[in-house]
Amino acid sequence: MIFSVQVKVMPLRELLDPQGKAVMGGLQNLGMKSVSDVRIGKNITLQVEAESSELAKQIAEEASKKLLANPVMEYFEISVN
Amino acid sequence: MIFSVQVKVMPLRELLDPQGKAVMGGLQNLGMKSVSDVRIGKNITLQVEAESSELAKQIAEEASKKLLANPVMEYFEISVN
Numbered sequence: 001m002i003f004s005v006q007v008k009v010m011p012l013r014e015l016l017d018p019q020g021k022a023v024m025g026g027l028q029n030l031g032m033k034s035v036s037d038v039r040i041g042k043n044i045t046l047q048v049e050a051e052s053s054e055l056a057k058q059i060a061e062e063a064s065k066k067l068l069a070n071p072v073m074e075y076f077e078i079s080v081n
Numbered sequence: 082m083i084f085s086v087q088v089k090v091m092p093l094r095e096l097l098d099p100q101g102k103a104v105m106g107g108l109q110n111l112g113m114k115s116v117s118d119v120r121i122g123k124n125i126t127l128q129v130e131a132e133s134s135e136l137a138k139q140i141a142e143e144a145s146k147k148l149l150a151n152p153v154m155e156y157f158e159i160s161v162n
Contacts, residue, residue, distance in 0.1 A: 045118075
């Protein structure tokens with residue numbers, strides 16, 4: 001069975017996010033003063049062939065650790081649809 | 082009140098996603114043959130000051146249209162926590 005797995009990779013909360021800061025500056029220049037913080041990460045959708053959603057999640061976790069996320073700067077969250 | 086709004090920006094389904102294809106190649110080289118498709122987009126977290134979650138969602142939608150997403154190549158989904 002094929003599962004659609006979402007992996008959200010975000011910069012660690014303790015770290016600055018220069019891309020997010022730049023986008024926040026852009027929004028404020030556009031007059032959107034009600035946005036007080038912006039953080040930008042990646043959203044990765046994997047199509048995983050597996051016997052159960054648990055196994056699909058394990059495969060996505062392995063992929064995240066090996067390739068998708070850099071643990072020095074990022075954390076990841078996985079959800080299976 | 083401050084709402085945390087998630088904006089998911091993904092490449093349109095009709096378009097190729099070269100970054101995703103490259104990552105899929107990488108995963109297959111690592112021996113993870115059960116992953117059959119990868120698409121990569123952005124995940125943006127906004128802290129929005131608004132009176133209700135409906136208004137926060139509207140502000141995030143305006144920000145997405147004006148700056149965060151390029152409608153020629155991307156679509157976006159908004160969820161408010």
